[in-house]
Amino acid sequence: MEGLHSNLKSDIKILIVDDREDNLFSIQAILEKDNYNIVRANSGRAALKILLKEFDFSLILMDVQMPDLNGFETASIIYERDRLKSIPIIFITAHDYDEEFVFKGYRMGAVDYIYKPINPELLRAKVSVFVELYRKNQQLMRQEKKLLSANRSLQREIEERRASEEKVKCLNEQLVENNAHLKEINEELDQFAYVASHDLQEPLRKIMLFSDKILEGGELDAASATLLQKIIRSSTRMQMLINDLLTLSRGAATEADFTLVNLGDVVREAISELEVEIEKSGASFEIGDLPEVWVIPSLIQQLFHNLLSNAIKFRRKLVPPVVKIFAERFEVAGSAESQTPKWIYKVSVSDNGIGFDSKYSDEVFRVFKRLHNYSEYEGSGVGLSICRKIAEKHQGTIRVESVPNQGTTFEILLPEHPHGGEIPESMNYTFLPLDKVS
Numbered sequence: 001m002e003g004l005h006s007n008l009k010s011d012i013k014i015l016i017v018d019d020r021e022d023n024l025f026s027i028q029a030i031l032e033k034d035n036y037n038i039v040r041a042n043s044g045r046a047a048l049k050i051l052l053k054e055f056d057f058s059l060i061l062m063d064v065q066m067p068d069l070n071g072f073e074t075a076s077i078i079y080e081r082d083r084l085k086s087i088p089i090i091f092i093t094a095h096d097y098d099e100e101f102v103f104k105g106y107r108m109g110a111v112d113y114i115y116k117p118i119n120p121e122l123l124r125a126k127v128s129v130f131v132e133l134y135r136k137n138q139q140l141m142r143q144e145k146k147l148l149s150a151n152r153s154l155q156r157e158i159e160e161r162r163a164s165e166e167k168v169k170c171l172n173e174q175l176v177e178n179n180a181h182l183k184e185i186n187e188e189l190d191q192f193a194y195v196a197s198h199d200l201q202e203p204l205r206k207i208m209l210f211s212d213k214i215l216e217g218g219e220l221d222a223a224s225a226t227l228l229q230k231i232i233r234s235s236t237r238m239q240m241l242i243n244d245l246l247t248l249s250r251g252a253a254t255e256a257d258f259t260l261v262n263l264g265d266v267v268r269e270a271i272s273e274l275e276v277e278i279e280k281s282g283a284s285f286e287i288g289d290l291p292e293v294w295v296i297p298s299l300i301q302q303l304f305h306n307l308l309s310n311a312i313k314f315r316r317k318l319v320p321p322v323v324k325i326f327a328e329r330f331e332v333a334g335s336a337e338s339q340t341p342k343w344i345y346k347v348s349v350s351d352n353g354i355g356f357d358s359k360y361s362d363e364v365f366r367v368f369k370r371l372h373n374y375s376e377y378e379g380s381g382v383g384l385s386i387c388r389k390i391a392e393k394h395q396g397t398i399r400v401e402s403v404p405n406q407g408t409t410f411e412i413l414l415p416e417h418p419h420g421g422e423i424p425e426s427m428n429y430t431f432l433p434l435d436k437v438s
Helices: 021-034 044-053 071-078 099-108 120-217 222-248 263-273 275-281 297-313 383-393
Strands: 013-017 037-041 059-063 089-093 110-115 259-262 284-287 292-295 322-332 342-350 397-403 407-415
Touching: 013 021, 013 044, 021 037, 021 120, 037 044, 044 059, 044 071, 059 071, 059 120, 071 089, 089 120, 110 120, 120 222, 259 263, 259 297, 263 275, 263 284, 263 292, 263 297, 275 297, 292 297, 292 407, 297 322, 297 342, 297 383, 297 407, 383 397, 383 407
Parallel strands: 013 037, 013 059, 059 089, 089 110, 284 322
Antiparallel strands: 259 292, 322 342, 342 407, 397 407
16 A cells, blocks of 8 residues: 655655555654655555656655565666656665675666665755755756757747848849849930930920910911910920929939039029019019038039029018028037048028928928919929938938918028038038038
8 A cells, every 4th residue: 555645845755665555654653743745655656656646756765675675676767668667776685785785776777775674864964965966957958958959049040140141131132133234214305305415405495496486477366376375385484393303313422523612602693583573573582691512513503593593482471482491500529530520511591581381391392282273373283302312412401381371481401512521411500600600
């Protein structure tokens, strides 16, 4: 008959195997002081039956002399199972056998012997030693499992990283290939737009020329003359649109295209080109100190022409346009290669015109985007797109702030030199008026 006593407070389980009930109680009583979880079996077969279901024992104390299956035979069967091989066995015997008998026990897997009558302190001491060895062995096994798990995780991570690196490499190669293809397509589109726009100029000029001659002939009735004037106005609008598209489709600029230019001279030249519009509108200008920068003269001239033209065009009724142009500059630290500081200039063009809702601040730079009907304000809807592209060709940028019926301010950021580095995305800098900078 097998007995069972468990102390649930302990994680150390000890199996006691003896055919005599008094021996089982005696050993249990000695070991209970150390708070072990004791399981009892009164025969070798009873012990094997327990070990079929439970295998988490820290130690087995087994009597050698038992009927049916003795201790050696039981130990031999126990160690045939891989899950039980690590459990140490201490044999308990009442006889002082010769060395050959003792060695037989060790060959069966025994780790030690205890002789009857049992010395309680010696039993507790020996059990304590093997329990501590069991604990350390379990710790090592757990650590080994953790290391094996970590090694597997690391191996998976390495494999995943290799796969990711290979994927990134393939994507980069594809990206380079796509970029080259896109560059080729953009160049073809630029060339196509230039040729197409240029080829449209000739028939359009003839339409305008012959229309003017017919109108000057003076042989038309009023209705026909009105229709012909509409044709001329539409042709003029078409010519403006073609010229804008030609400007927009120009290719990338080279360093040779840049010249050191005084922006004050550029602004005054743009104003002189708008002489007729200025006279009609009564526009006035306030021009502050403007810097010298490296620019493409024809493009920067186009940029200011467009901005000043818009300031006059989008004026409030019965309110003469007042346009203010002034500049500030911001110092950027030199690169690691060069300690020379670099300058960014912010040129502001402000007016007191009709303005617009700030939610359209990005949309106004889109090609063909118009906030007003053509019948109210003429234009191709390309001018501000050209301004943005010109700013970008100079490694700069442009933004706008506007309030309905209060006016609009365009801010152009330009580097002092075209190869002075790109303008940082953030525009929240402290700019200094030119007359305040030494």
